[in-house]
Amino acid sequence: MKVYLDNSATTPVAPEVIEAMLPYFGDEMGNAQSVHSFGQRAKAALESARRQVAKLIGASATETVFLSGGTEADNLAIRGTAEAHREWGRHIITTQIEHPAVLATCEALEREGFRVTYLPVSGRGRIDIGDVRAALREDTILISIMQANNEIGTVQPIREVAEVVAEARQAGAKHLHLHSDAVQSVGKIPVNVSELGVDLLSVSAHKIHGPKGIGCLYVRKGIRLGKLLYGGHHERDRRPGTENIPAIVGFGRAAQMACEQLEDRARSTEKLRDYLERHITERVEGVRINGDPSNRVPNISNLSFEGVDGESLLIALDLKGIAVSTGSACASGSLEPSHVLKALGLPREVIRGSLRFSLSAFNTQPEIDFAISTLVETLARLQEMSAEG
Amino acid sequence: MYSKEVNEHIANPRNVGDVENPSGVGDVTNQVCLDRIRLSIKVDNGILTEAKFKANGCPPTMAAASVLTELITGRSVKEAALMERTDIVSVLGRLPPAKMHCAMLAIDALQAALKGARRTV
Numbered sequence: 001m002k003v004y005l006d007n008s009a010t011t012p013v014a015p016e017v018i019e020a021m022l023p024y025f026g027d028e029m030g031n032a033q034s035v036h037s038f039g040q041r042a043k044a045a046l047e048s049a050r051r052q053v054a055k056l057i058g059a060s061a062t063e064t065v066f067l068s069g070g071t072e073a074d075n076l077a078i079r080g081t082a083e084a085h086r087e088w089g090r091h092i093i094t095t096q097i098e099h100p101a102v103l104a105t106c107e108a109l110e111r112e113g114f115r116v117t118y119l120p121v122s123g124r125g126r127i128d129i130g131d132v133r134a135a136l137r138e139d140t141i142l143i144s145i146m147q148a149n150n151e152i153g154t155v156q157p158i159r160e161v162a163e164v165v166a167e168a169r170q171a172g173a174k175h176l177h178l179h180s181d182a183v184q185s186v187g188k189i190p191v192n193v194s195e196l197g198v199d200l201l202s203v204s205a206h207k208i209h210g211p212k213g214i215g216c217l218y219v220r221k222g223i224r225l226g227k228l229l230y231g232g233h234h235e236r237d238r239r240p241g242t243e244n245i246p247a248i249v250g251f252g253r254a255a256q257m258a259c260e261q262l263e264d265r266a267r268s269t270e271k272l273r274d275y276l277e278r279h280i281t282e283r284v285e286g287v288r289i290n291g292d293p294s295n296r297v298p299n300i301s302n303l304s305f306e307g308v309d310g311e312s313l314l315i316a317l318d319l320k321g322i323a324v325s326t327g328s329a330c331a332s333g334s335l336e337p338s339h340v341l342k343a344l345g346l347p348r349e350v351i352r353g354s355l356r357f358s359l360s361a362f363n364t365q366p367e368i369d370f371a372i373s374t375l376v377e378t379l380a381r382l383q384e385m386s387a388e389g
Numbered sequence: 390m391y392s393k394e395v396n397e398h399i400a401n402p403r404n405v406g407d408v409e410n411p412s413g414v415g416d417v418t419n420q421v422c423l424d425r426i427r428l429s430i431k432v433d434n435g436i437l438t439e440a441k442f443k444a445n446g447c448p449p450t451m452a453a454a455s456v457l458t459e460l461i462t463g464r465s466v467k468e469a470a471l472m473e474r475t476d477i478v479s480v481l482g483r484l485p486p487a488k489m490h491c492a493m494l495a496i497d498a499l500q501a502a503l504k505g506a507r508r509t510v
Contacts, residue, residue: 025495095475235445271454289498306467307445308445309424309445309446309447309450311447311448312399312446312447312450312451315391315395315396315399315448316399316400319399319400328447348423349423352422352423385402385405385442385443385445385451386443386444386445387416387426387427387444387445388425388445389426
């Protein structure tokens with residue numbers, strides 16, 4: 001049995017999504033900018049997908065910019081804001097647990113003379129609204145805080161941050177913007193841009209059973225934004241390049257399904273996640289749940305196992321057909337452990353024994369049962385090998 | 390990510406455990422990554438007759454320790470003392486550059502165990 005429990009990395013594409021995309025690799029090959037009928041059909045598909053994606057996040061269709069994915073969305077949000085508003089301020093607030101797409105962009109801006117405050121988080125991964133308030137300066141132009149963390153699933157109080165932003169604006173900070181990377185929350189919990197009060201929001205298709213290489217940046221109406229790329233006037237002049245119609249159509253279909261099935265998916269995924277977590281913690285000694293069980297997306301469980309290395313556990317599970325991920329230092333050749341788990345203040349041994357299970361609505365009860373029994377066996381074997389015993 | 394040899398040793402580690410009444414034990418920890426290997430050996434007439442390991446760490450560390458026990462069993466103490474990390478890496482197919490220290494840790498465990506054995510003989 002193959003069990004895929006790494007859905008925060010990417011999700012399987014839904015069969016309906018594949019089906020929706022296929023014609024656009026074939027006869028429906030038009031360029032959406034063309035005036036003839038081929039182009040007009042492509043344009044209609046593009047705009048239909050735009051409405052589907054906009055609906056998923058409660059935006060209006062004209063506020064969505066299609067681009068290559070979450071990374072580009074984060075880059076455009078941050079660099080675009082920095083470029084368009086640098087005359088009024090060069091200070092950015094973000095957190096220590098953002099995705100590298102945000103952190104590396106902020107670091108690049110620091111090298112260009114911007115100053116960045118990286119907010120700390122609690123042991124469960126939540127920011128403190130007081131810290132946001134305290135970090136605000138007259139020259140702050142952007143606050144960028146992810147809605148849900150990709151490693152531990154902790155959900156941030158974005159609406160409360162938006163209230164702080166609204167207060168600051170009333171006090172005259174008219175160049176202050178709020179961006180949220182919602183790549184891990186869209187499709188998992190209700191996300192509505194006006195309820196959240198954000199100006200910019202990043203979304204990725206392949207985390208919601210859509211294709212890779214396509215995403216969207218929500219840009220609230222009237223927001224001034226610089227560009228990453230220069231070219232034609234696509235995407236309301238915010239992102240040039242011939243639109244990737246097959247991927248956009250797939251994204252639209254995936255968004256439509258995520259919208260229609262949001263509650264069902266969240267409920268079934270959460271049930272399986274909680275079942276997995278409960279059975280592991282009951283059957284294995286020394287398990288620690290990382291993150292915030294009371295503020296968490298329904299599909300992520302980050303656990304630490306005593307006395308084992310997460311990567312060895314990962315490889316051993318992979319050899320049995322179970323795919324998970326780890327924040328352990330050694331994974332992917334980098335010798336640095338997860339910056340997220342470090343920011344939680346977890347001891348080295350806890351970080352090294354960490355494993356992330358990320359589920360999707362496509363997982364089944366038999367898969368989870370198989371994962372639990374295989375994990376218990378594998379842990380017992382590794383603990384038998386342990387020199388610490 | 391890892392060679393099939395590394396994966397094979399993770400799936401089927403050789404000689405896990407502690408040798409009873411060992412001639413020498415090498416228990417070493419890499420202070421940077423906290424990987425640990427405990428190697429226990431039995432020496433009889435200058436020949437390593439038995440080797441077992443226990444380890445905590447990433448896959449290459451576990452695999453290196455496992456391979457080491459196979460490589461040294463039946464060898465003379467003199468031969469074993471000359472072993473280098475490349476002897477381990479060549480059996481494991483390859484290791485990522487950042488993981489070479491795992492093979493080194495196994496060699497350190499071997500040297501420490503041999504030192505203990507020399508003392509007891």
